[in-house]
Amino acid sequence: MLVNLILLGAAKPPHIIFMVADDLGWNDVGWHNDQMFTPNLDNMARAGVILNSSYVQPVCTPSRNCYMTGYYPFHTGLQHAAIFPNQPEYLPARFTTLPQKLKQLNYTTHMVGKWHLGFCDWKYTPTYRGFDSFMGFYSGREDYYTHMIGNTRDWNGYDFRFNTSVHRPPDGEYSANVITARAIEILDSVDPVNDQLYLYLPFQSVHAPLQVPQQYEDMYANISTKARRTYCGMVSALDEAVGNITSALRDRGFMDNALIVFTSDNGGATNIAANNLPLRGSKTTLWEGGTRGAAFVYSDNLLNKTGYTNNELIHAVDWFPTFLTLAGGAPDAGMDGVNQWPTISSGAPSARSEFVYNIDDIDNNAAIRVGQYKLIEGSPGQFNGWTPLPPLTASDMATASFPQYQLFDIEVDPTEHNDIANDHPDVVSKLVNRLNFHKATMVPSNMQAADPASNPDNFGGNWTPGWC
Structure with missing residues (x-):
């Protein structure tokens, strides 16, 4: 297998493209529901490996914690709910992140999209946690066009960055298109033969607010419910973005040695417009509908067994040690995650028989x-x-x-x-x-009250680090 060749120095570690959809329902992808128009995702899922038992956390921040650390949220203090922009909460600095580990293995590391792991101090932001570049937003939800955040619990403020600077994409440009353009720009800056790329793409799509260009909503004219019609259009806009990025990877020669992983960060928010049928429950719940993610892995040539549905248990904490092992590294002893490469590449039994939701x-x-x-x-x-x-x-x-x-x-x-x-x-x-x-191993939740020092009015109308 590839990992053994890597450890023997006989093959280059692969490019790793990690795509995360936000609040995508189990029943909101074409390989589960033929009413959904997601041809790019469907083609990769069916040609790769559909992960039928890939588990995530009930909400955004805890899942992203798993991806970034390989530890359960109840071991980092991020087990309760999502971080609001006015809360001085963050992924603790004592945890070494996946991009930091990959940097030690000579990977170039880039992130485009949603962070949602805290930003009250600069040291908790992406370019201080191992990413060579970051374009996206720090918080959990915002307008898809204006990048403004504000509701009854927060002050109004702008949240979009290029590295550490406030960044303003072209007026009226939809978020999925902004992310796609930046991802392709990164691909143009990396040598697919001589460099190893880790590209983390946590899309804003398809989290509320429900917003999408009209042409995508029109694809679901048969749906009478406005919210559901818009939501489904958002899924199709995400699918097009994934297709454009995948085409760029292939056109530039990355797919000769690349692994694409696609997953939702939690179940769909059924109280808004998503659907998790036949699973029970919604985002925020411990039911399968809140915790089983729509997911697949795809590669042109790195997977030994393809074109099937894998039912083996995989958890969000497992991506860290799996990616790190593929990169030629070794996970830390005591990490909650386990290397699942034999499972996803060859259909071997899962390396785990137990996990904590x-x-x-x-x-x-x-x-x-x-x-x-x-x-x-x-x-x-x-x-x-x-x-x-x-x-x-x-x-x-x-x-x-x-x-x-x-x-x-x-x-x-x-x-x-x-x-x-x-x-x-x-x-x-x-x-x-x-x-x-x-x-007995749990650390207390680090949930904090809103801090007035976070008010964007203190920072020129922008959500900005430097207040904790």
């Missing part, structure tokens, strides 16, 4: 998977139903009450219709013990 000391809920069984402790979240395609008529069970523990056999019941906790008290006891084992 999350442990949230503020919401007082948690979930763990061991083998086929999933245990949920406490309330899984606010959106607990199976949200249908428009028109949206079913209840989301927001006021439902739940027992202290629920148990599901995910292999038999992936849609989580049947709580079998009462039928298998021995399994519940075993999984509670495993969950308690992990709880």
